Structures are given as structure tokens and as C-alpha cells.
Amino acid sequence: MRKRIFGGVGAWVGLACALLLQGCDSPPATIKIGVAQPLTGNLAPLGQDLLNGVTLAVEEINKEGFKVNGHAVTLEIVAVDDRANVETGKEVAHQLVDAGVVAVIGDLNSGVSIASAPIYAAKSIAQMAISTNPKFTALGLPTTFRLVANDTMQAKAMGSYSAAQFKGSKYAVLDDGTPYGKDLAAGAAAQLLAAKKEIVLTQSFDDKTTAFDDLADKLKAAGTEIVVSTLSDFQMLALLESLKKINYTQIALLGGDTSKTTLMLKGGGAGAEQGLFTTSPIQEAREFSAGPAFLDKYRAKFKIEPAYAGHYTYDATYVLAAAIRRTKSGKPADIVEQLRKIDGYAPVTGSMKWYAKGELRYGVIGIYRARGGAWELQMRSDVW
Numbered sequence: 001m002r003k004r005i006f007g008g009v010g011a012w013v014g015l016a017c018a019l020l021l022q023g024c025d026s027p028p029a030t031i032k033i034g035v036a037q038p039l040t041g042n043l044a045p046l047g048q049d050l051l052n053g054v055t056l057a058v059e060e061i062n063k064e065g066f067k068v069n070g071h072a073v074t075l076e077i078v079a080v081d082d083r084a085n086v087e088t089g090k091e092v093a094h095q096l097v098d099a100g101v102v103a104v105i106g107d108l109n110s111g112v113s114i115a116s117a118p119i120y121a122a123k124s125i126a127q128m129a130i131s132t133n134p135k136f137t138a139l140g141l142p143t144t145f146r147l148v149a150n151d152t153m154q155a156k157a158m159g160s161y162s163a164a165q166f167k168g169s170k171y172a173v174l175d176d177g178t179p180y181g182k183d184l185a186a187g188a189a190a191q192l193l194a195a196k197k198e199i200v201l202t203q204s205f206d207d208k209t210t211a212f213d214d215l216a217d218k219l220k221a222a223g224t225e226i227v228v229s230t231l232s233d234f235q236m237l238a239l240l241e242s243l244k245k246i247n248y249t250q251i252a253l254l255g256g257d258t259s260k261t262t263l264m265l266k267g268g269g270a271g272a273e274q275g276l277f278t279t280s281p282i283q284e285a286r287e288f289s290a291g292p293a294f295l296d297k298y299r300a301k302f303k304i305e306p307a308y309a310g311h312y313t314y315d316a317t318y319v320l321a322a323a324i325r326r327t328k329s330g331k332p333a334d335i336v337e338q339l340r341k342i343d344g345y346a347p348v349t350g351s352m353k354w355y356a357k358g359e360l361r362y363g364v365i366g367i368y369r370a371r372g373g374a375w376e377l378q379m380r381s382d383v384w
Contacts, residue, residue, distance in 0.1 A: 025069060026069060026328075027068040027071055027327075027328075028330065029073065029074065030075075031074070031075055031076065032101045033076070033102065033103055033105065034079075034096035034103065035079040035105050036079075036093065036105075036107050038081065038082055038107075039083075041083055042207075042208065043084045043258075045263060046258070046307055046309075049306055049308045050106075050108060050308065050309060050310060050313045051077075051313075052298065052310045053309070053310030053311060053314035054077060054316075054317045056301055057314045057317035061075055062075055068324060068327065068328070069327075075321065078096060080096060084112065084207070086115045089109075089112035089113075090116055093119040093120060097120070101125065102126075102330055103125060103126040103127075103324075103335055104127050105129075106128075108130055109131060109178060109180060110151075110179045111178050113129040114139065117136065117141055117144055118141065121142070121144070125332045126143050126320070126332065127145065128145045128147055129145070129146055130146075130147050130282075130313070132146070132149070132151045132257070134150045134152050135183075136358075137150070137357045144357075145360075146354075146358055146359055147313070148281035148360060149281040149382070150281075153281070153363065154280075155191060156384040157367065158191065158228055158256070158279050159187070159188045159190065159192050159195065159228075160384055161279070162228055162252075162254050163191065164195075166225070166254075167225070167252075168274075169197060169225065170200045170223050170225045171192055171197055171226045171227075171228060172199070172200060172201040172202070172226070172227045173192070173199055173201070174231055174239075175203075175230045176207040177204050177207055180230065181207070181230035185204075185228070185229075185230045200224055201218055201219065201224060203215065210234065211238070212238050212239045212241075212242040216248060219251075225250075225252070226252045227252070227253045227254070228254050229255050229256070230258070231258075232259060233258060233260075233261045233263045234263065236259045236276075237263070249271055250274065251273065252274035253276050255276075255277070257279065257281060257282055260278035260282070262305055263307070264278075265374065275371075277367060277368065277369050278367075279366070281364065282308070283380070284377075288348050294311055311348040314348060316346075316352065318344070318345065319339075319346055320335070322338075326342070364380050365382075365384060366379070367380070
């Protein structure tokens with residue numbers, strides 16, 4: 001009798017333990033995804049566009065009926081404004097960690113991504129960033145994932161294209177003072193010097209400067225023919241206005257990816273008579289076969305045109321959801337493990353897969369020219 005009683009108790013204990021373990025592997029009813037982007041200030045249109053991509057994807061995924069380990073789960077966005085500021089970026093990173101997010105799509109600015117990366121890594125939270133400075137992945141953290149090609153490739157594209165394609169021999173190299181801008185401009189300058197081009201002016205600003213009358217005078221005095229710049233779109237427009245004031249627009253202007261925006265086109269990109277060009281690791285949605293369908297959905301949802309790279313964060317959200325689905329519980333560390341080995345289906349761009357350090361395997365850099373109210377692709381390469 002005692003054996004039967006103890007055996008029965010043992011069986012109930014075993015069953016209880018099994019149920020408890022099963023519960024431990026069960027995901028919560030709601031899984032939170034963090035989004036950290038500049039949602040106010042000069043870069044707000046870009047940051048909002050990146051948030052819009054996540055919002056659109058999460059709505060679709062939830063509508064389809066998202067499940068993890070057989071359990072229905074709702075994805076929830078926790079969006080924060082990093083203000084394109086390093087200290088704010090660190091503060092909101094802690095906020096997202098405290099909020100219980102399992103992964104973060106952010107940030108836009110390289111300086112912010114680099115500063116916040118250790119905070120996410122300490123909690124094994126994946127950080128999927130559009131930031132392009134190589135130092136982001138050089139941190140060697142297992143949680144960092146870049147969504148586009150890095151600035152090593154972009155600097156080569158800026159230098160080699162401008163050296164080979166533009167008429168003139170006198171170059172100016174300008175940057176916005178951020179880790180992204182300074183390092184990218186320095187890399188482009190190195191490429192120009194290697195091509196034996198003359199750099200007549202090099203100048204660094206902060207990322208909020210819009211007073212460029214003195215700079216315009218310097219460019220004219222030096223006889224500058226080509227400007228290679230990592231200034232943002234609103235800064236480039238301000239520079240063009242200053243150049244127009246002194247009737248010195250007989251230049252070619254080549255910018256980085258933060259100048260390849262709808263704002264730049266609307267603001268009168270034709271101010272540089274030899275042409276306004278940008279380099280970008282971000283292919284436009286319309287360049288992909290699935291792009292038109294995405295654009296239709298985006299316009300219907302937000303009533304505006306995409307400003308920057310919302311289709312990349314849209315795709316990143318789908319790949320992240322696939323990684324979460326492959327886990328049993330949706331725990332951050334398990335998600336990182338899945339992202340490290342996934343070759344995820346990305347609805348617009350096709351696929352997202354990463355090298356060991358978190359660099360995107362399929363990154364490219366394109367050269368675009370402002371023409372007819374649109375960015376016209378000139379050439380694209382993954383090697384440069």
C-alpha cells in the first residue's frame with residue numbers, strides 16, 4: 001500500500017515538474033520589440049520612416065496569427081526617441097531593457113548604436129541597426145546585427161566614383177562631426193588621395209549646423225569643383241542655398257546616405273550644376289521586384305512617401321519574427337542564437353543573413369543622381 005501511495009505521489013510530482021518545465025518553455029502572450037530611432041529633431045523624418053517599417057510589419061504579422069511553440073503571441077512595439085544623441089540613446093536603451101523587450105531595431109546614428117550596443121549585449125538582446133560605421137560590429141558583441149553594407153565599402157564607392165566620373169580636379173571634403181560622418185569622409189578622402197586627386201579644403205561641422213555662408217566663400221576662393229560630403233539632407237540644402245547667394249553652383253556634389261531623402265529632392269537638388277549625387281547602402285524599395293507592393297501598403301497606411309529605409313526595418317521585423325518563432329520561449333538569448341544562423345526571408349529585399357561579426361552578407365553600395373524629382377540609380381556594386 002505504502003509503495004502504491006508513494007508511487008502515486010511520485011507520479012504526480014513528476015507530472016507537476018513536467019508541466020512546470022513546459023510552462024518555462026512557453027512564451028508570454030505578448031512579446032515586446034523595441035524601436036530606438038530619432039523621432040524628433042532634424043532627423044525625425046528618417047527615424048519615423050524606420051519606425052513605420054516596423055509598425056507595418058508588426059500589424060501584418062499579428063493579423064496573420066503569430067505563434068511561438070504552438071502558442072498564440074502578440075507582438076508589441078515599444079518605441080523610444082533617441083534624439084540622435086549618444087547620451088539619450090544610452091538612457092532609452094536602459095528604458096527598453098527595463099520594459100522587457102526581446103530585441104531592438106535601432107539605431108539610425110552610428111554614434112548612438114555604438115554607445116548603446118553594450119547595454120543590449122549585457123542582457124543578450126539583439127540590436128538590429130541601420131548604422132553604417134564599422135566600429136559598431138568591431139565591438140565584437142554577439143548581439144549586433146547590421147542591416148546594410150558598412151562605411152568601409154561606402155567610402156570606397158564615394159572616392160572611386162567621384163575620382164573617375166566627375167570633371168575637375170579640385171575637391172572639398174566635408175563632414176558632420178558624427179562618428180558616421182567623420183570616418184566616412186576620412187575614408188573617402190583616402191580614396192581620393194590614392195587616386196592622386198587634390199583636396200583643397202577639408203572641414204568638419206557639428207550635425208546641426210546650417211550656417212554655411214563662410215563655407216561657400218571658402219569653396220569659391222579655393223576654386224572647388226567637386227564637393228564630397230557626409231552632411232545630412234537639411235545641411236546639404238542649406239549649403240546649396242549659400243552657394244546660390246554667391247552664384248557659385250558650377251560644382252558636382254556627392255553626399256552620403258543621409259542626404260538621399262525625399263526632403264533633398266523636394267528642396268531643389270538641382271542646385272549643383274554638375275549634378276547632385278549620393279552614395280547609399282540602401283536600395284530603394286522600387287528597385288526590388290516586391291517593392292511596388294510594399295510601397296502601395298506603406299502609402300495606404302501612412303499617407304506619405306517613404307523617406308529613407310522603412311523597407312529595411314520592415315524586412316528586419318519579419319526576419320526577427322522568424323527567429324522568435326524558431327525559439328520555444330521567445331527569450332532574448334535564444335533569439336540571438338537563431339539570428340546568428342538564420343537566412344531569413346525578407347519580403348522586400350529578399351534575404352537577410354549575417355557573418356559572424358554581424359555584418360550583412362548581401363550588402364551593396366549604389367550611386368544615385370537627383371533627376372526629375374527622383375533618385376536615379378547610376379551604378380551599384382558589392383565590391384568597389
